[in-house]
Amino acid sequence: MEYNLIIVGVVALFIGLTILAKYNLIVREYNSVTRGWADVLTQERQRSRIIPELDRVLQDHKDYESELLPKITALRQGINALEDNNIDTKLQSEVDKASQDLMKGINVAVEAYPELKASESFSKFMYEITEQEENVGAAVRIFNQNVAHFNSCIQSFPNNIVNAMINKKKVIEVFTDSKAAAEFEYKPNF
Template identity: 45%
Template structure:
């Protein structure tokens, strides 16, 4: 009889331990989804500033059309970012477009001193810079959550519990290919 109680005790502990592992996997997956939603939210906040920037740039009739088209294209790309589905490739494209737009705006401002003197334009550029910093911070948080989640589903025995109950796949972290291409050092992993 004592052997049965010991067996049942061990069985209950193993079941509780398995449930705990499963719940942690779900918890970290949800944290990763939330972090992705925050990245998308910060990107979407740029849209308001980009719309105001478009209006301001339209006031300068001699302003280069290509830069205005870049603003419009970036705004449309951000609006199409799916909050519910992690799309790293689309986020990489948005970040690339943001950097190209900032570069173009900085060049164009040199050609149009009256635009540089426009206080509304200056405020919008500051807003865009701040929003880019917020996106960068949100991406860092997202990548940390991805790392924790991926570790959760890959280590033993969590991988067994995941395979048996949830079948969650690893999530790809965000990588800025433009930046990493410029590094001489490449880790061997």
């Protein structure tokens, strides 16, 4: 009888430790996702700090398109609407689209006013905005990688059982760029 209790105790201990390990794994993966999203927001906020500088540079030249200022304002508002505790990939997509529209407007202004292109401050700004665009892209890639790891973690066995019983975390949507996806003829069949 004691032998059976020892076996049951060892099995119960093993199951308990397994559940604890799976619980901690899910928490760790979820924290990676939230950290990744915070990094995306950090890069977006860094990009938003450049916007006033853009405004100053373009105001100095007074020769930019009248549509550019509302685009700058809309981009700043979109970036400020992103929240740390709310993963909103759709809003992030809108902010990226607004940024792309802004860049198109700047290119039009540069083509129309060559003296703007020659400005040292404008050149520095363009370098910085390009670097910030790359940083946002890298942060989004890391976020999507963390989301993929997390989603796999909560969907695989036995993690899915532990998640359903204890963690109750839901699958998180990855960030997608519908405009970029539309440009590809290839569509994966999944």
